Amino acid sequence: MTSLELLLVASVLAGVSGLPGLLFPPGRAAGQRIATVLHVLGCVAGAGAAAWALAGGAVTIRLAWPLPGGSVAFSLDRLSAFFLVPVFVVAGLGSIYGEGYWAESRHPENGRKLRFFYGVVTASLALVMAAGDAWAFLAGWEVVSVAAFFLVTTDQNDARALRAGWIYLVSAHVGTLILFAMFTLLRDATGGWLLVPSEALGSSALLRPILLLALAGFGLKAGVIPLHIWLPDAHAAAPSHVSALLSGVVLKMGIYGLVRVLSMLPAYPTWLGLALVALGISSGVLGVVLALAQHDLKRLLAYHSIENIGIILIGLGVGALGMAQGRLDWAVLGFAGGLLHVWNHAAFKSLLFYSAGAVIRATGTREIDSMGGLLRRMRFTGAAFLVGAAAICGLPPLNGFVSEWLITLGSFRALTGDSAGAGMLGAAAGAPALALIGALAVACFVKAFAAVFLGSPRGPAAAIEAGDPNRSMLFSMGGLALACVVIGLWPAGAAGLGRDAAGALLLGHAGSRADADLGALGGIPLLLVVFLAAMGLAAAARARRAARTTTWDCGYASGGPRIQYTASSFAQMLVGMFRWAVLPDEHRPSVAGPFPAAGERFESHAPDPVLDRLLLPGLTRGRSFLGLARVIQAGRIQAYLLYIVVTLVVLLAWSASW
Helix, strand or coil, X not given: CCHHHHHHHHHHHHHHCCHHHHCCCCCCHHHHHHHHHHHHHHHHHHHHHHHHHHHCCCEEEEEECCCCXXXXXXXXXXXXXXXXXXXXXXXXHHHHHHHHHCCCCCCCCCHHHHHHHHHXXXXXHHHHHHECEHHHHHHHHHHHHHHHHHHHCCCCCCHHHHHHHHHHHHHHHXXXXXXXXXXXXXXXHHCCCECCCCHHHHHCCCHHHHHHHHHHHHHHHHCCXXXXXXXXXXXXXXXXXXXXXXXXXXXXXXXXXXXXXXXXXXXXXXXXXXXXXXXXXXXXXXXXXXXXXXCEHHHHHHHHHHHHHHHHHHHHHHHHHHXXXXXXXXXXXXXXXXXXXXXXXXHHHHHHHHHHHHHHXXXXXXXXXXXXXXXXCCHHHHHHHHHHHHHHCCCCCCHHHHHHHHHHHHHHHCCCCCCCCHHHHHHHCHHHHHHHHHHHHHHHHHXXXXXXXXXXXXXXXXXXXXXXXXXXXXXXXXXHHHHHHHHHHCHHHHHHXXXXXXXXXXXXXXXXXXXXXXXXXHHHHHHHHHHHHHHHHHHHHHHHHCCCCCXXXXXXXXXXXXXXXXXXXXXXXXXXXXXXXXXXXXXXXXXXXXXXXXXXXXXXECCCCCHHHHHHHHHHHHHHHHHHHHHHCCCCHHHHHHHHHHHHHHHHHHHHCC
């Protein structure tokens, strides 16, 4: 058996894992347990196949196919194996998490549906990563899109979930149409449907439209601003372990597709690297600013997904600019950092969604301003959230620091040597952008952690009913927290895996001065141990010297929820600085006396600036204009046949002119 055959077996196991549960009556735990066991077995086998492929060479098989093309190809190399690791790790842990979070006994109306489509999405994600040609890729891509729609609308009685699902489905199919056009042009340029490097692509006049369509189609799936319109609502409406799968894995389909197309290029144009850096900076900065303005805990995390997609694009852009400028050291650092951030984001963002799910399940609300003081009752959940928050902010010794450090090193390398011009400036812009993104992310997660876990409870549910979740949820959260720590303490090894996966993007080049930078990361754990030991000794010495006394309490006898910062008040200054991008709705009470009237308080809301401010109002205004097109909807089959004939004639005439 080869690694690819093992992967196909794993996909089948995961894909059919939900079928036995459909045979049991709703509410029966037996069907749920069978589904979880089959799914976890499939994920273990899939992770084993990915690890096997990371250590070995590429494997390709072709199967007979009755549709256009004559056959369908599957291939497993280090690049696809690298993306498969988070697929099976996050999906497998999510399945275990779902045992406690979405138990069949408490959700008999939709538990079987959730587990069935969860397995289908896992299997189809694996097929997308293992696709060797455009047909297999698009088939897997479409199944993921449709199955994910049913996951987002798991709670079909929730109007918000239905709205999010339909927006996602429309966006997904628009993206699929763009990819159909892109693959068609790619076939014309390369002469085939296989996703392999092509020298003909470099000299083709279709190269620029192909790359622009790839940026649009894959960017829509990845949630790149301004194509992110489906992402915040879908992540917020889905069950938390589905949100983790969407954010940690499904978004990476877009990154994987883009990287796979890049691996086919014989050379990188400079404008492509500049476009990737520009999209990365805009998504990173605006994503974290929009997160700062959110009061819904899951929408806050969703916007941080956009931010981290931006960081990945900055890394890929620095790498592409390095290749375009002939600077292999930039390229290795940028590509390795960008790809390693795919792993890191999958780990810490899934951990944050799992922690958020535990909080929401305990308090019954997603509103941050209704929480507070949960750390006393949810110590493990609070610790897990803190690990994920520190990791996503890029703080050492956790995994987010490693990948962002590699990208920053690659960006700094642009300032050395004899490179000049737009390529050098574009790559050098990555470092200050990452610094700004990191600073804003720290502010956002200080706000989120403080408002949710510290201070006094703001609601009765948070005060009385909150508690750590059951063992299955704790196990999944602990596993991802451990992954964040292990990658952070093993930076050279993890970065080396990212560099090996980036080999497909280096156009046959191997080895560079950047290898020395990767090796130097090995010293980080020792420095961290020394730093933490020094901090601990200093804190212990200060604690012995400090005298305990009462501080001035400003006239208040004791602290309470009304005198502590809310999420709105904490972020008000930063949101005000970026008002031009956030466009918040604010309600300010009129104060006529020393205090506002009872019930009056400052409130702010931040609708999505693209979907809610631009797209939906525009569609509403254009509805009457689009209604004019209803004249062609005659209701007669003869008219529709005439439309088809006219369309065919136009297409034949157009194709004859080529």
